[in-house]
Amino acid sequence: MRVGRRLLIGAMLIAPLVCTVLLVPAWAQAIQGGSAAAAGPSSPEVMKWGFIAAALVTGLSALGAAYAVAVVGGAAMGAVAEKPETAGRALVFVGLAEGIAIYGLIVAIMILGYLR
Numbered sequence: 734m735r736v737g738r739r740l741l742i743g744a745m746l747i748a749p750l751v752c753t754v755l756l757v758p759a760w761a762q763a764i765q766g767g768s769a770a771a772a773g774p775s776s777p778e779v780m781k782w783g784f785i786a787a788a789l790v791t792g793l794s795a796l797g798a799a800y801a802v803a804v805v806g807g808a809a810m811g812a813v814a815e816k817p818e819t820a821g822r823a824l825v826f827v828g829l830a831e832g833i834a835i836y837g838l839i840v841a842i843m844i845l846g847y848l849r
Contacts, residue, residue: 783848787841794837801830 809823 780848783844787844790837790844791841794833794840798831798834798837802827803835805830 805826809827813820814822
């Protein structure tokens with residue numbers, strides 16, 4: 734259990750750094766050549782970083798939702814085992830945790846809509 738928690742904390746610390754390193758070339762290009770919007774969404778460079786951003790936001794939100802559902806689901810099942818009439822409320826909290834993935838998917842769809 735401790736190894737998994739350490740791995741998750743490490744991933745949460747390293748993921749923003751990796752995203753920053755991946756996006757630095759796009760930021761540098763935007764500064765040198767004006768803005769990314771001036772290049773147009775059909776520019777291959779803008780398309781590449783748009784697809785990477787959409788993939789990252791979907792993947793990271795799915796990871797966050799999976800962790801949230803694991804924590805909330807475990808606690809909810811413990812509560813239902815003690816008091817069975819709380820099952821409805823427990824499902825609501827698990828659904829709220831799953832909403833994190835849906836928000837990430839919506840942001841990814843908005844990014845891909847801009848690239849069209």
